[in-house]
Amino acid sequence: MTRYLMSVAAFALSAGAVSAQTQIQWWHAMGGELGQRLEQVAADFNASQSDYKVVPTFKGTYPETLTAGIAAFRAREQPAIIQVFEVGTGTMMAAEGAVYPVYQLMADQGEPFDPNAFLPSVVGYYTDTAGNMLSMPFNSSTPILYYNKDVFEKAGLDRNTPPKTWEEVEAFSRQIVSSGAAPCGLTSAWISWVQTENFSAWHNTSIGTNENGFGAIDSQLSYNNPLVVRHWENLKKWQDEGLFQYGGPVGGNDAPPKFYAQECAIYMNSSAARAAVVNNATAFEVGYGMLPYYSDVQGAPQNSIIGGATLWVLQGRPAAEYAGVAKFFSFLSRPDVQAGWAEPTGYLPITQAAYEYSQNNGFYAANPGAELPIQQITLNPPTANSKGLRFGNYVQIRTVIDEEFQALLGGSKTAQQALDAVVARGNALIAEFAAANQ
Amino acid sequence: MKRTLFRNQLLPWLLLAPQLAVTTVFFLWPAGQALYQSFLRQDAFGFRTTFVGFDNFSALWADPLYLASFKVTLVFSVAVTALSMGVALVLAVSVDRLIKAGTTYTTLIVWPYAVAPAIAGILWWFMFNPTVGILSYVMKGLGYNWNHQLNAGNAMTLIVIAAAWKQVSYNFLFFVAGLQSIPASLREAAAIDGAGPVKRFFTITLPLLAPTTFFLLVVNIVYAMFDTFPVVDATTEGGPAQATSILVYKVYNDGFIGLNLGSSAAQSVILMGIVIFLTVVQFRFIDRRVNY
Numbered sequence: 001m002t003r004y005l006m007s008v009a010a011f012a013l014s015a016g017a018v019s020a021q022t023q024i025q026w027w028h029a030m031g032g033e034l035g036q037r038l039e040q041v042a043a044d045f046n047a048s049q050s051d052y053k054v055v056p057t058f059k060g061t062y063p064e065t066l067t068a069g070i071a072a073f074r075a076r077e078q079p080a081i082i083q084v085f086e087v088g089t090g091t092m093m094a095a096e097g098a099v100y101p102v103y104q105l106m107a108d109q110g111e112p113f114d115p116n117a118f119l120p121s122v123v124g125y126y127t128d129t130a131g132n133m134l135s136m137p138f139n140s141s142t143p144i145l146y147y148n149k150d151v152f153e154k155a156g157l158d159r160n161t162p163p164k165t166w167e168e169v170e171a172f173s174r175q176i177v178s179s180g181a182a183p184c185g186l187t188s189a190w191i192s193w194v195q196t197e198n199f200s201a202w203h204n205t206s207i208g209t210n211e212n213g214f215g216a217i218d219s220q221l222s223y224n225n226p227l228v229v230r231h232w233e234n235l236k237k238w239q240d241e242g243l244f245q246y247g248g249p250v251g252g253n254d255a256p257p258k259f260y261a262q263e264c265a266i267y268m269n270s271s272a273a274r275a276a277v278v279n280n281a282t283a284f285e286v287g288y289g290m291l292p293y294y295s296d297v298q299g300a301p302q303n304s305i306i307g308g309a310t311l312w313v314l315q316g317r318p319a320a321e322y323a324g325v326a327k328f329f330s331f332l333s334r335p336d337v338q339a340g341w342a343e344p345t346g347y348l349p350i351t352q353a354a355y356e357y358s359q360n361n362g363f364y365a366a367n368p369g370a371e372l373p374i375q376q377i378t379l380n381p382p383t384a385n386s387k388g389l390r391f392g393n394y395v396q397i398r399t400v401i402d403e404e405f406q407a408l409l410g411g412s413k414t415a416q417q418a419l420d421a422v423v424a425r426g427n428a429l430i431a432e433f434a435a436a437n438q
Numbered sequence: 439m440k441r442t443l444f445r446n447q448l449l450p451w452l453l454l455a456p457q458l459a460v461t462t463v464f465f466l467w468p469a470g471q472a473l474y475q476s477f478l479r480q481d482a483f484g485f486r487t488t489f490v491g492f493d494n495f496s497a498l499w500a501d502p503l504y505l506a507s508f509k510v511t512l513v514f515s516v517a518v519t520a521l522s523m524g525v526a527l528v529l530a531v532s533v534d535r536l537i538k539a540g541t542t543y544t545t546l547i548v549w550p551y552a553v554a555p556a557i558a559g560i561l562w563w564f565m566f567n568p569t570v571g572i573l574s575y576v577m578k579g580l581g582y583n584w585n586h587q588l589n590a591g592n593a594m595t596l597i598v599i600a601a602a603w604k605q606v607s608y609n610f611l612f613f614v615a616g617l618q619s620i621p622a623s624l625r626e627a628a629a630i631d632g633a634g635p636v637k638r639f640f641t642i643t644l645p646l647l648a649p650t651t652f653f654l655l656v657v658n659i660v661y662a663m664f665d666t667f668p669v670v671d672a673t674t675e676g677g678p679a680q681a682t683s684i685l686v687y688k689v690y691n692d693g694f695i696g697l698n699l700g701s702s703a704a705q706s707v708i709l710m711g712i713v714i715f716l717t718v719v720q721f722r723f724i725d726r727r728v729n730y
Contacts, residue, residue, distance in 0.1 A: 063695050070697065074484045091697070095483040248587050249677055254569040263569075396696040406678035410588045432698065436481040436488075 022320045024328065025079035026056045027072075029065040029309065030139070033275070034345060041341055045331045052324030054081075062088070062309065063395060069314070073098055078314045080321045081328075083138060085309045086125060087394040092312050093134060094217065094392060094437045100313040100322065101134045102329065109326035117333065121303060121377045122350045124387035126310055129215060135310035136329050137350045139341070141272040142304045142377045143194040144369075145289040148182070151265040152287070155181035162266075162289025166234070169266060169292050173243040182265045185243040189252035189269040192401040193307050194291075195235065196228060201386035202291050203227055204299035211384045213391040218434040221391070221426045223401075224419040227297065232415040236408050246409055249402035256280070270307060271373035274346035288369030290376045302386045303379045308347060339363070348374055392433025397426045469710060475703035482697040494704035503680055504688070504705075511684045514598060515662035522602035523654055526609030531639070533610075534617040544614060551607035555665075559672025562600040566673075586674060590681035593674045597682050600673055601666045609654050616650035617643065656720045664713065685709055 030038045035058055042054040059065040062085035069082040084092055092099055106113035115123050115133045122137045149159040155176040163169040173185020188194055200207045205227050213219040238244035245264055247255025252269075259267035260280040268291065269277075277286055293300035311332075313325055331337060338354030341347065343363050349355045355374060358364060364371040380386075391397060404418040404425075413421065444450050476494055480487045498504045533543050550558070565573045566586060574584040586592040620643060628638050644651075667686050670676060676683035676691060683691070689709065693702025 067694055067697065070482050091482055094481065095485065097485050098483045246588060249675070254567070254587070257569050393696065393698070396692075396698070399691075399695070403677065403679040406588055410590065410678055412590075412679070429696075433481075436479050436700075437486060 020051075021053050022051065022318075022324050024052055024054045024081065024321050024324045026054050026081040026083075026311075027059045027065055027069055027079045028056055028083040029059060029062045029085070030083070031058060031060075034139075034272075037341060037345055041332070041337065044337070045328055048331065049327065052321075052327060054324075054328055066091070066395075073314060073316075076316065078316060080317045080325050081311050081313060083309045084135070084312050086307050086388070087398055089126065089135070089310075090213065090390045090392045090394050090433070093128065093390070094433070098315055099134065100315050101128075101132060102136045102313060103132045103134070105313055105322060106326055106329065109323050111326040111330050113330075113333075117351045117353060119348070119350055119352065119355070119374070119378060121306055121382055121387070122348070124382050125306055135312045136332065138309060138311045138332065139272070139345070139347045140306040140308040140310075140350050141270040141347050142306050142373045143190065143198050143268055143291060144271050144373050144376060145291055146259065146267045146269065146273075146277055147287045147289060148259070148262060148265040148281075148284050149287045150284040151176060151182045151262060155179040155265075159285075160287070162287055163292055164289070165295045166231070166292045167295055170234070170238065170243065173238065173266065174241075176265050177242055182262055183242070184245045184258065184264040186238065186266040186268075187245045187247050187252075187255045187258045187264040188267070189247055189255045189273070190307075191246075191249070191252065191405045192398045194268050195231065196223065196401055197389060198291060198304050199231055200228060201303065201305045201388075202293055202301050203297045204302040204383055204385050205297075206385045207389060208391060212387075212389040213430075214384075214387070214389075217392060217430075217437060219391060219430060221397075221423045221430070223426070224416065224423045227294070229415045229419055230294075232405070232408060232419060236415060239409055246406075249406065250398070270346075271348065272308065272346040274370065275344065286369070288372050290372060290379075301376075301379060303382055304373075304376050305382075305386060305388045306348070306377065343370075346370075346373075348377065391426070391430050392437065393429040396429050397422075400425045400429070472703045472706045472710070475699055476707045477700075478703075479700045482699075490700070494700045495708075497701065498704055498708070503683075506680065507683050507685055507688050510594075510680075510682060511663060513594065514601075514666075514682070514684055515659050517594075517598045518602045518605065518662040518666070519655065519658040521598060522605035522658060523609050523651070525602070526606045526613050529606070529610050530613030530617055531643070533614060544611075547610050548607045550604055553604065555604060555668035556672045558604050559600050559669040562596060562603070562669075563673045566596050586678075588678050590678060593678055593682045597666070597670055597673055601662060601669045604669075605658060605661055609658065612650050612654055613647070616647045620646045656716065660713070660716060664709070685712075 026042065028035070028038055039056055042056045046053050057079070059068045065082065066084055066088045069078060069084070072078045078098075103113065103115070115127070115131075118133075118137060121142075122140050123133060126135050126137060127133050145162055147162050152172070153159040155172075156179060157172055157175060163172050169186060176182050176185050197207065205225060206212060207223055207225075207228075208219050208221045210216040210219040235244055239246065245258055247253070247258065255264075255267060255269065256273070256276065258264040259277070262284060290301065291304055311329070313322070333351060335351065335353040335357035338349050338351055339357045339361070342349040342354065343358060349358055401422055404413065404422045407413040407421075408415055408418040477489060477491060478487050479490045479493065529547055533540050533547070536543065553561075565571050566584065568574050568585045568587060571584075577584045584592055586596045624642050624646070625638055628642050633641065663684070664686055666684065667690060670682060670684060670687045671690075674682045676687045685705065686709065689702050689705045692698045692705065696702075
């Protein structure tokens with residue numbers, strides 16, 4: 001609130017002082033330390049030139065920010081830039097009249113813009129079928145594996161070898177629990193994003209028709225395939241044996257404390273959780289690893305997919321603002337700006353140049369595990385199964401995945417029944433979205 | 439009733455105007471919007487709108503989760519009402535017997551009502567949290583594995599306790615007031631006739647408390663059905679697997695998170711019907727049958 005008041009005050013003051021400056025509203029969902037970093041980025045841009053002033057406003061969680069943006073658009077009070085998380089992409093892309101595609105904006109404003117400068121996994125997620133980039137990548141992350149080196153050693157495992165395969169995760173967890181080194185082997189944030197979506201991409205397995213929804217709006221899910229069923233079945237089995245502990249729905253808020261308190265020795269979460277892990281895991285040494293895969297699956301490991309958010313430009317603002325937005329996006333693409341944002345937060349450097357910038361300044365050498373997410377996401381060129389997903393109403397489908405996973409762990413459904421229900425309910429939501437957008 | 443005659447035709451309307459304006463802007467207009475929206479299918483941004491008649495409603499009746507939500511709401515409302523009124527009655531009767539410390543206890547018991555529902559929800563969430571909660575830790579020590587994130591029964595218990603706890607204060611105040619308005623002479627007469635405390639409570643006190651009890655019954659059901667959104671949102675968020683997704687929460691979730699405005703509007707129209715029904719019941723039947 002204070003921050004809001006301050007920005008209002010700053011707005012009022014600057015509007016009085018330099019009336020020639022064009023204000024650009026930027027709504028975002030980065031709270032806490034990430035929010036401060038984001039405001040720094042905006043302040044740096046404002047200091048770098050005098051024609052435009054980017055005004056960031058915190059709007060709550062990702063879904064809240066998206067909802068606020070949509071409500072504002074309906075009331076014709078929309079900001080020029082809004083940060084939308086990856087699963088809102090389907091919703092934004094379908095809103096053709098509301099969105100000013102980034103490739104078009106940059107062309108209209110004569111700003112240099114090369115989609116090939118970005119990492120393929122990032123670009124793939126946000127381009128349309130014709131290869132045009134519709135939004136500006138900002139904060140992208142990918143899930144990785146964190147583990148407790150001290151507990152590994154106590155259990156008689158090698159402290160420098162993270163589990164590579166799910167078979168090893170199971171064997172290691174069993175050894176950790178049976179040796180009494182920790183009460184639980186494994187926990188995970190984001191069952192939907194990590195254990196279902198990324199799991200499928202990592203195994204090069206399709207999760208829906210039309211190239212995981214990229215090709216057409218009326219797609220069908222295929223989460224009830226033997227591989228995901230097998231994995232969910234295993235998670236349930238491991239939970240019953242005490243090897244796996246559930247961290248809760250959505251982002252799995254209870255997973256981090258289980259890892260910090262040395263209750264669970266292996267923990268999967270976003271690469272952007274790295275800063276929090278380093279801050280909280282003070283009593284033990286943390287190791288990093290790539291996501292595990294089932295060793296008998298052909299084509300695994302493929303590459304992981306991204307999460308996080310991109311910046312969308314909304315239609316209906318004065319033309320002068322769009323010139324500023326284009327300048328701001330060019331600023332954001334600069335390697336030093338990118339690296340300055342990615343290094344402390346754990347987000348991926350999303351351009352090749354930013355990646356090289358961090359390599360050259362010695363960041364990766366000084367911070368073990370920091371380079372791993374980018375190596376994982378670029379392990380292989382993305383396939384049709386591993387460039388991401390794009391289904392309508394996917395915000396709701398994420399909830400469905402959580403609910404059915406809870407039904408599985410609660411014992412009221414088998415893995416097959418739960419995933420059949422995910423597909424049936426998800427397909428109904430996609431059909432509803434297709435009907436509303438035709 | 440006192441009647442006032444206005445000479446000027448305009449004045450009464452003018453005096454009513456502020457209230458009418460508030461009612462129109464904050465109640466009638468949104469209700470009308472919801473009704474209109476419930477017949478439409480619209481994309482999130484509002485570009486494409488189709489009139490779909492009763493499609494949104496028939497989709498709801500065909501949705502097993504929506505029907506399950508009715509059952510959840512019923513269980514929840516009955517449990518919250520019974521628990522909060524039962525506890526409040528016991529407390530009120532106990533305080534009624536105290537001569538000196540009564541006001542102190544009353545003040546203490548009323549305190550929870552001042553706690554914002556969202557904060558109350560977070561407090562209970564913390565205490566029962568399976569990972570960091572003190573109560574779940576104690577229960578684990580006693581051999582019970584509490585996990586409201588996966589166990590539907592645990593989750594329902596949690597939101598019932600969280601929602602009832604707050605309401606106990608409110609019910610308590612009304613019960614105390616109701617008890618104090620019962621003439622002591624009635625109970626004394628019964629005591630002289632040889633009725634024990636239990637008999638006196640059930641034959642004298644409880645029947646004379648009937649107006650208060652019926653009033654609170656309606657208020658509590660309305661509270662449990664429509665005012666408990668913050669508690670649910672702060673504790674279980676409707677989970678696990680929608681086991682605690684009461685009707686109001688589903689309206690929010692489908693509308694504000696899922697952006698399915700048509701379905702959300704249809705659900706709120708159904709809720710509006712339930713509110714109207716409950717209000718009619720209160721005014722038509724309860725107010726008439728019960729003599730204050």
